[in-house]
Amino acid sequence: MAKKIPTRLYLDEEEIPKNWYNLRSDMVNKSDPILHPGTLKPATATDLEAVFCKECVKQELDDTTRLIPIPEGLQEFYRAYRPAPLIRAYFLEKALGTPAEIYYKHEGTNTSGSHKLNSAAAQAFYAKAEGLTSLTTETGAGQWGSAMAMACAYYGLDLTVYMVKVSSGQKPYRKALIETYGANLIPSPSNTTESGRAILARDPTTGGSLGCAISEAIETSVKTDKCRYVLGSVLNHVLLHQSIIGQEARAALEKYGVTPDIIIGCAGGGSNLGGLIAPFMGDKIKGKSKTRFIAVEPASCPSFTRGRYAYDFGDTAKTTPLLRMYTLGSGFIPSANHAGGLRYHGMNPILSKLYKDGYLEARSAVQTDVFDAAVRFAKIEGILPAPESSHAIKAAIDEALECKRTGEKKVILFGLTGTGYFDMSAYMSYNAKTMGDSIPTDADLERGFASIPEIPQNK
């Protein structure tokens, strides 16, 4: 007889995964290699180690090892906030009157407020183990900067965070949280780097951009002794670290004999989506399941649904290695959208390949629809979701209502990546009905596509 499913499914502490799952090892058609931007040949470990920690580079390039051990010193940190709960959305199911079962993996129970801490802790752990003394990074919406600040406070590393200037002004409390954890926060562009000074010389009043903040963070890390740069999404090793999300979710569901029919995640750079779906996608690739996977992105930054599959740069200054991915072009400027964590022109290469090969679906949602879903969810389930996560909520509600129409009792799993406590200005805008939607025109997209490099691989 099936066990009664509680509202909150917690694994025991000893059930926290001891290994990360490397989805690429099970992919028949691998994602394409990273290219060195000068030689246009696959980047080597040596190329990448100038910027990233060695172990992260090793993981970035490894597409064959299936399980990669989580070091004990990192497992210890994970025990401070994991396992994260998997929640059965009984209240939402009832409110919608759907025959579907809805589950969500809640990654926002830690102080940084999102899943980002899973990779921040890993990257800080390796930096410490490799004898580094400081790290640099950038942050836009602020979740990644908060996560890195917490991880560096724990492992005893100095951290410099370049925060997009307009965000640091709009989100003074995010800034305060990052500073409370001891990080040195610099609004970007700044006078601390050549790239920052160059941008300020051209436009002294600019509010900055993620691309500019990345350039400043990389420049500072390269110039600083025993320092490296860390990134919170897009790259393969970040997705690897996030596989802990999907593994915990699958372990909790398996205890009750539940297999998801549909898995939904919001998609910015892809770290949450990739981590959530990883083990389930492995099953699908091996023909063991027919689960559908749905990526939900903002209509204002639609890299999957309207982007091109091409080699492109990760930053607007075009200094990073080239990734083959769905991209709007590194020159694409997304309109203001409160889901700052999803405002990125590209998409992780693994997810891009899976989408290209038909394993993954994608759709986009406009901001006001997303906040309709967010507020509905908050009142019914009692959790105030992050704007990013609310993209997945919107799609989960739509799928559950489709089940109501058809009478199908499907199992839906979605990723609640984080909480909205530091996004109240967005909720204020929604409550005041001053929130708008903004969808790029075809001409806007063409301007972005023009920035994709014309290299032989893109012909």
Next chain:
Amino acid sequence: MAKKIPTRLYLDEEEIPKNWYNLRSDMVNKSDPILHPGTLKPATATDLEAVFCKECVKQELDDTTRLIPIPEGLQEFYRAYRPAPLIRAYFLEKALGTPAEIYYKHEGTNTSGSHKLNSAAAQAFYAKAEGLTSLTTETGAGQWGSAMAMACAYYGLDLTVYMVKVSSGQKPYRKALIETYGANLIPSPSNTTESGRAILARDPTTGGSLGCAISEAIETSVKTDKCRYVLGSVLNHVLLHQSIIGQEARAALEKYGVTPDIIIGCAGGGSNLGGLIAPFMGDKIKGKSKTRFIAVEPASCPSFTRGRYAYDFGDTAKTTPLLRMYTLGSGFIPSANHAGGLRYHGMNPILSKLYKDGYLEARSAVQTDVFDAAVRFAKIEGILPAPESSHAIKAAIDEALECKRTGEKKVILFGLTGTGYFDMSAYMSYNAKTMGDSIPTDADLERGFASIPEIPQNK
């Protein structure tokens, strides 16, 4: 053999208490009755039902029933966010180098961010069950207003929240959270009530006070059909609802054969402290344990440590029934302190009686020491605590360091009442080293004591 104690001790869903524990039933010397302010005789149910829900009044007056059932429709709501975790502070123990075992009950994992939701849900449930359609309340720091807004959204009740004007201006995001959950938020004093208009006529620029907001909320509830007033602390039925905290903590500790030697809670009106200690205090009263209980209050509002044990009003306008409690006088104006939830002149009557009779110790802490402890805790344990909760953290660290000095392996339990996500302006002030401490002079206290009513019972 003792089981290994995990970092997070979760009860199973079916272990959430089905009854509240009424500590008064086990007290040999009961706390004194509430007095009608006109007759100076014990208030009757009829007196109180003009303002409060019937079931809450019944609970308020009941000092004999030991276990009071939690209705199923409320248990359902509790399952949305409970059981709350009990956390073993392994990281803090290690950082302090103490032989003590430290545990904390984390009540801040719900969106309202504190334990207040436990009583908010109960009061909203009863209001709905009794056929009411709306409720009024006041909020200062905002945790109670947020909790009531969530509870009323769930049970389908209209809610009007009078928020102290200076707080609603200082905490726009708290205001936004309350409004997102659908409550009507009115900065107090306002033009919507006679008491508000009277105060504004005297001082048009006043920032308001909790006492004034209470007066406005009560006035509106009395004038509104099918409406009652709800309060988030001080009263006995609120402590009853909060007994779920202590019961869960004791159940989780018992699984591992652990008995606390010291239990520490922050003390404002007393709802968290009373709820946390209730079942453990019952054991002590019956001679079954020698646990020490420590209340920690802000030095700026020291009702236990410098107050008087007397009958006093609950509000500054002197309209409420009289409670026998430790009080600084309803006319005492506490200096600005970031732990807004602890800025109350009085203390729950049950706790006051226990303190008077020597069952409970009390101490005070100055604000900067409290924030030293808060930031230390945040970096070590990874949770950003509310300023209120940080009073308990401060005392727990002090007791653990005393164990280090003496070599005693004591078991310390404290209440982490909530998170500090909506208190970042306080952390900013601390980080900028602009935070001050403010301790009332004896003359300040004398001015407050002068407002305590001169009635025969106070001679």
